[in-house]
Amino acid sequence: DAKTTQPNSMESNEEEPVHLPCNHSTISGTDYIHWYRQLPSQGPEYVIHGLTSNVNNRMASLAIAEDRKSSTLILHRATLRDAAVYYCILRDGGNAGNMLTFGGGTRLMVKP
Amino acid sequence: DAGVTQSPTHLIKTRGQHVTLRCSPISGHKSVSWYQQVLGQGPQFIFQYYEKEERGRGNFPDRFSARQFPNYSSELNVNALLLGDSALYLCASSLERGRHYEQYFGPGTRLTVT
Numbered sequence: 001d002a003k004t005t006q007p008n009s010m011e012s013n014e015e016e017p018v019h020l021p022c023n024h025s026t027i028s029g030t031d032y033i034h035w036y037r038q039l040p041s042q043g044p045e046y047v048i049h050g051l052t053s054n055v056n057n058r059m060a061s062l063a064i065a066e067d068r069k070s071s072t073l074i075l076h077r078a079t080l081r082d083a084a085v086y087y088c089i090l091r092d093g094g095n096a097g098n099m100l101t102f103g104g105g106t107r108l109m110v111k112p
Numbered sequence: 113d114a115g116v117t118q119s120p121t122h123l124i125k126t127r128g129q130h131v132t133l134r135c136s137p138i139s140g141h142k143s144v145s146w147y148q149q150v151l152g153q154g155p156q157f158i159f160q161y162y163e164k165e166e167r168g169r170g171n172f173p174d175r176f177s178a179r180q181f182p183n184y185s186s187e188l189n190v191n192a193l194l195l196g197d198s199a200l201y202l203c204a205s206s207l208e209r210g211r212h213y214e215q216y217f218g219p220g221t222r223l224t225v226t
Contacts, residue, residue: 032212036215041219042217042219043116043202043204043217043218043219043220044155044202044204044215044217045216045217046214046215046216049214085154087154099145099157099160099168099170100145100147100155100157100204100215101157102147102154102155102156103154104153104154105154
């Protein structure tokens with residue numbers, strides 16, 4: 001799977017929007033961009049995924065650059081419960097397997 | 113609906129011993145994957161099983177093995193434990209294989225090797 005680069009940590013204030021960036025300059029045309037997050041003392045949980053178009057769900061929005069070399073996970077109103085490690089993952093479009101290749105992720109801290 | 117369950121929650125073993133970890137996927141999910149998460153790092157892929165067959169293997173030694181049962185539950189076995197095997201072992205299930213399918217993770221089994 002292609003490599004992703006994320007900042008080690010970010011801070012946000014409660015009830016403000018948060019933009020979590022991810023660079024993936026070597027992405028291939030068939031790679032899907034997935035985001036998972038891991039709350040303290042829990043297993044990772046799925047957040048959102050997309051291929052080319054921006055995506056929205058109840059948890060977050062995913063903005064994908066036109067050249068697909070970067071993406072941004074947007075939390076519209078951060079809450080204390082959103083404090084977690086956020087992982088940006090590329091899933092090989094040519095690989096039918098389920099493997100997720102996790103990097104170091106971004107640790108998001110939310111201040112009240 | 114129950115999520116992915118794993119047992120035991122914690123266990124402590126001694127170097128050289130053997131350990132078996134268990135995972136029950138979400139009802140109806142046919143694919144189970146195992147990950148190892150060392151403290152301070154992201155999870156690392158160990159195995160994927162689908163319809164009782166191994167469909168993927170990460171860069172782990174042969175001391176690690178797994179299997180999936182007809183009810184889709186799974187076991188991860190680790191032989192000849194080393195101190196470096198101390199980690200959180202995560203099980204994830206998904207409805208099917210493929211990049212479209214979300215993986216649902218269990219809470220993990222914390223293994224400590226002394």
